[in-house]
Amino acid sequence: xxxxxxxxxxxxxxxxxxxxxxxxxxxxxxxxxxxVAVVVSAMAGETDRLIRLAYEINPDPPPxxxxxxxxxxxxxxxxxxxxxxxxxxYPAISFTGGQVGxxxxxxxxxxxxxxxxxxxxxEKLRDGMIVIITGFQGVDIHGNIxxxxxxGSDTSAVAIAAVLKADLCEIYTDVDGVYTADPxxxxxxxxxxxxxxxxxxxxxxxxxxxxxxxxVEFAKKYDVPLKVRSTFTNDPGxxxxxxxxxxxxxxxxxxxxxxxxxxxxxLDLPNVPGIAAKIFKxxxxxxxxxxxxxxxxxxxxxxxxxxTLGIGDLKAAHETTQRxxxxxxxxxxxxxxxxxxxxxxxxGMQSQPGVAADVFDALGSNGINIEMISTSEIKISCLISxxxxxxxxxxxxxxxxxxxxxxxxxxxx
Amino acid sequence: xxxxxxxxxxxxxxxxxxxxxxxxxxxxxxxxxxxVAVVVSAMAGETDRLIRLAYEINPDPPPxxxxxxxxxxxxxxxxxxxxxxxxxxYPAISFTGGQVGxxxxxxxxxxxxxxxxxxxxxEKLRDGMIVIITGFQGVDIHGNIxxxxxxGSDTSAVAIAAVLKADLCEIYTDVDGVYTADPxxxxxxxxxxxxxxxxxxxxxxxxxxxxxxxxVEFAKKYDVPLKVRSTFTNDPGxxxxxxxxxxxxxxxxxxxxxxxxxxxxxLDLPNVPGIAAKIFKxxxxxxxxxxxxxxxxxxxxxxxxxxTLGIGDLKAAHETTQRxxxxxxxxxxxxxxxxxxxxxxxxGMQSQPGVAADVFDALGSNGINIEMISTSEIKISCLISxxxxxxxxxxxxxxxxxxxxxxxxxxxx
Numbered sequence: 001x002x003x004x005x006x007x008x009x010x011x012x013x014x015x016x017x018x019x020x021x022x023x024x025x026x027x028x029x030x031x032x033x034x035x036v037a038v039v040v041s042a043m044a045g046e047t048d049r050l051i052r053l054a055y056e057i058n059p060d061p062p063p064x065x066x067x068x069x070x071x072x073x074x075x076x077x078x079x080x081x082x083x084x085x086x087x088x089x090y091p092a093i094s095f096t097g098g099q100v101g102x103x104x105x106x107x108x109x110x111x112x113x114x115x116x117x118x119x120x121x122x123e124k125l126r127d128g129m130i131v132i133i134t135g136f137q138g139v140d141i142h143g144n145i146x147x148x149x150x151x152g153s154d155t156s157a158v159a160i161a162a163v164l165k166a167d168l169c170e171i172y173t174d175v176d177g178v179y180t181a182d183p184x185x186x187x188x189x190x191x192x193x194x195x196x197x198x199x200x201x202x203x204x205x206x207x208x209x210x211x212x213x214x215x216v217e218f219a220k221k222y223d224v225p226l227k228v229r230s231t232f233t234n235d236p237g238x239x240x241x242x243x244x245x246x247x248x249x250x251x252x253x254x255x256x257x258x259x260x261x262x263x264x265x266x267l268d269l270p271n272v273p274g275i276a277a278k279i280f281k282x283x284x285x286x287x288x289x290x291x292x293x294x295x296x297x298x299x300x301x302x303x304x305x306x307x308t309l310g311i312g313d314l315k316a317a318h319e320t321t322q323r324x325x326x327x328x329x330x331x332x333x334x335x336x337x338x339x340x341x342x343x344x345x346x347x348g349m350q351s352q353p354g355v356a357a358d359v360f361d362a363l364g365s366n367g368i369n370i371e372m373i374s375t376s377e378i379k380i381s382c383l384i385s386x387x388x389x390x391x392x393x394x395x396x397x398x399x400x401x402x403x404x405x406x407x408x409x410x411x412x413x
Numbered sequence: 414x415x416x417x418x419x420x421x422x423x424x425x426x427x428x429x430x431x432x433x434x435x436x437x438x439x440x441x442x443x444x445x446x447x448x449v450a451v452v453v454s455a456m457a458g459e460t461d462r463l464i465r466l467a468y469e470i471n472p473d474p475p476p477x478x479x480x481x482x483x484x485x486x487x488x489x490x491x492x493x494x495x496x497x498x499x500x501x502x503y504p505a506i507s508f509t510g511g512q513v514g515x516x517x518x519x520x521x522x523x524x525x526x527x528x529x530x531x532x533x534x535x536e537k538l539r540d541g542m543i544v545i546i547t548g549f550q551g552v553d554i555h556g557n558i559x560x561x562x563x564x565g566s567d568t569s570a571v572a573i574a575a576v577l578k579a580d581l582c583e584i585y586t587d588v589d590g591v592y593t594a595d596p597x598x599x600x601x602x603x604x605x606x607x608x609x610x611x612x613x614x615x616x617x618x619x620x621x622x623x624x625x626x627x628x629v630e631f632a633k634k635y636d637v638p639l640k641v642r643s644t645f646t647n648d649p650g651x652x653x654x655x656x657x658x659x660x661x662x663x664x665x666x667x668x669x670x671x672x673x674x675x676x677x678x679x680l681d682l683p684n685v686p687g688i689a690a691k692i693f694k695x696x697x698x699x700x701x702x703x704x705x706x707x708x709x710x711x712x713x714x715x716x717x718x719x720x721t722l723g724i725g726d727l728k729a730a731h732e733t734t735q736r737x738x739x740x741x742x743x744x745x746x747x748x749x750x751x752x753x754x755x756x757x758x759x760x761g762m763q764s765q766p767g768v769a770a771d772v773f774d775a776l777g778s779n780g781i782n783i784e785m786i787s788t789s790e791i792k793i794s795c796l797i798s799x800x801x802x803x804x805x806x807x808x809x810x811x812x813x814x815x816x817x818x819x820x821x822x823x824x825x826x
Contacts (some may be wrong), residue, residue: 057432
């Protein structure tokens with residue numbers, strides 16, 4: 001007998017019929033003799049509806065009150081799922097984050113889980129009940145309701161699986177696993193049977209939207225076996241687990257794309273120490289996250305600094321760099337909006353020097369210009385023009401033959 | 414500086430504009446220098462919507478889960494009202510019943526308030542904030558969310574006013590006070606400036622829907638001055654307070670009507686002790702509340718027992734009495750559906766013997782047949798045919814000249 005945590009997202013709980021369907025999946029797991037705890041998101045669209053009400057009544061709503069409001073979404077879906085299971089003859093009980101002792105720290109709307117005292121969950125599981133827990137939310141030390149930020153339900157599920165020492169945490173969603181690339185862009189994209197935590201982390205951060213990256217970090221840290229599966233099919237999904245020897249033969253796991261990027265160039269800085277720090281300190285003060293950074297000497301003996309960021313932060317970054325332009329003795333600032341970041345991800349990539357060359361060649365020979373490059377142990381990212389993005393995904397996917405069946409690595413433990 | 418509790422019902426909070434309007438009323442009270450705590454119901458229709466979802470997914474939903482579900486309604490309106498006040502520059506904070514230590518006992522969906530540890534409310538009021546509290550709900554000793562049953566928000570408000578030792582509890586609703594009769598039936602009905610707790614209790618129980626009777630009991634027990642006012646006008650409303658000398662001159666406070674009543678007649682019972690107890694024990698076992706009871710000797714030396722009850726309980730009562738018919742040696746059972754109960758309410762009525770006679774004469778001389786009568790210290794109730802109900806209200810209202818201005822009794826303290 002195992003202890004399994006299921007997590008269902010909003011699209012899986014979109015209406016009463018879908019909730020009934022989820023109840024059947026949960027019941028089927030229970031029928032196999034396992035203990036089951038379920039973490040739920042709000043019904044599809046409900047969180048958006050509530051947040052819209054908040055901003056309609058107050059353009060700058062107090063975050064504490066937004067959490068009070070938004071947290072009702074999961075409470076509704078948790079109670080309805082408990083009712084659906086009870087109607088099918090499966091004793092089930094729902095709990096809010098606060099009721100299962102999900103204690104958070106940090107600010108409202110972006111709280112972080114500090115600890116979970118899952119005694120009540122254990123107690124009810126021992127009683128043979130299915131326990132349903134609202135995702136995305138907890139309480140602070142004063143009992144105020146907090147939320148973990150968008151997508152936080154994945155993190156809730158992994159955190160609860162960690163505390164329960166669950167044998168498996170299954171994230172149910174509307175896709176049947178992690179793909180080598182977005183199948184809407186690359187028709188030959190193939191579902192992966194397994195992927196390592198680190199690879200998944202890169203994939204999640206780089207634009208594969210199947211899992212929130214915080215949840216993958218959590219799973220890695222607490223060694224929680226994680227699976228991404230479809231609510232609507234019986235596909236076994238993708239297992240995210242520690243890498244094993246088997247994995248080394250597979251160099252590239254997938255290609256991801258991050259759209260809506262922008263680039264800022266600070267031109268012709270004097271080549272003296274501390275200049276870069278000054279620029280990025282000023283930007284950090286505006287709470288802007290910078291992604292790729294390139295520093296190059298230009299033809300005039302000075303230095304150009306370019307960096308990328310999400311388009312939403314461009315205005316703040318542009319204004320800040322313009323403001324400090326004379327402070328840092330720069331000649332000027334230019335910005336570029338229509339750029340995207342394409343990345344290839346895979347463990348062992350660094351020990352295979354041909355990979356980077358293959359990426360650059362695949363892009364170059366197809367007329368796609370590379371504006372910036374950044375690499376890590378398990379990924380290579382290239383900044384390219386937005387108009388080339390889809391084409392770039394397909395040519396890289398083809399180059400590494402990601403659509404072809406690989407050696408099975410399902411036996412990872 | 415006084416401490417005032419406001420309570421707003423669902424129709425007062427029907428949409429964002431109405432919530433803004435409520436925020437203005439609350440802000441106006443704060444502007445007068447008073448401390449203000451606000452108890453809110455769910456937005457109009459929201460509780461019904463949630464309960465409908467519950468019964469759609471489970472025809473017999475676990476009451477604990479229904480409470481989990483339904484309690485989100487008030488949480489939403491409380492958070493939105495807090496946001497609206499903050500948008501107007503009035504610091505406000507919302508709390509769930511659980512967060513203000515509203516501890517309940519008893520069963521889910523019909524819980525009773527045991528105690529409130531209102532420390533956090535006091536703390537925030539001292540900070541100059543407006544405190545908003547979800548009505549209708551609390552938590553049990555295990556932290557499970559409970560609800561007080563329909564209309565429980567009035568009771569929440571009075572209980573919180575009692576704990577805060579508030580100077581006044583104002584119940585805001587869609588009518589501007591307590592009337593001598595339902596103005597939709599009796600056009601000459603007059604709004605009362607004051608009414609005693611006991612009179613209001615009878616009025617509430619007997620069909621005047623402005624206040625939940627439990628809240629009036631609470632106000633009487635803890636001596637909370639209570640006011641019923643309109644959210645949409647500036648009418649001073651009706652004050653519900655302990656009776657004073659002034660009140661004695663006013664005999665009749667109002668006429669109320671309870672429709673959807675039914676009558677059960679158990680015919681020709683042997684005149685032996687214990688028979689009535691047997692019948693009502695059997696009915697009580699079916700959780701049926703019986704209202705008026707009449708026991709008469711019939712012409713054949715036996716006894717007839719008639720009683721009234723809400724039409725919703727008729728089926729259960731009919732089946733039960735038929736089942737035990739031979740046990741109690743009755744000749745048979747008849748039922749009657751189209752009956753209503755009309756009542757006149759007023760303190761001091763019993764010391765004025767002419768009142769009952771006037772009621773009977775008003776009905777009789779207008780051709781309205783009285784089927785049963787029951788009296789208490791402050792009311793006379795008559796069971797009549799449903800078709801006569803509206804007419805009966807008007808003739809009694811006229812007979813006691815309830816539409817004419819009475820001696821002012823506003824100075825009650």
